[in-house]
Amino acid sequence: MANKEDINCPIYRNGFMVPVLTNCHHRFCGKCILVWLTQTNIAEASSLTCPNCRASVTHLGPVGDVVGENS
Ligand SMILES: [Zn+2]
Numbered sequence: 001m002a003n004k005e006d007i008n009c010p011i012y013r014n015g016f017m018v019p020v021l022t023n024c025h026h027r028f029c030g031k032c033i034l035v036w037l038t039q040t041n042i043a044e045a046s047s048l049t050c051p052n053c054r055a056s057v058t059h060l061g062p063v064g065d066v067v068g069e070n071s
Pocket residue numbers: 009010011012013016028029031032033
């Protein structure tokens with residue numbers, strides 16, 4: 001209950017939905033990352049980047065797939 005900042009989507013901070021984890025260990029709501037990747041895809045054609053750290057996103061998975069080490 002104390003980790004309200006555990007998941008913070010920089011794109012859409014209200015109404016956090018299904019959380020997803022990128023290969024660069026950033027968490028976003030599935031809806032927002034999908035919108036972001038769609039927009040990025042339109043602009044970059046084939047290069048998907050993390051909205052948080054700009055790393056190449058090659059994998060998206062459910063949060064919980066990787067156990068957090070910094071908690
Ligand atoms: Zn979001």
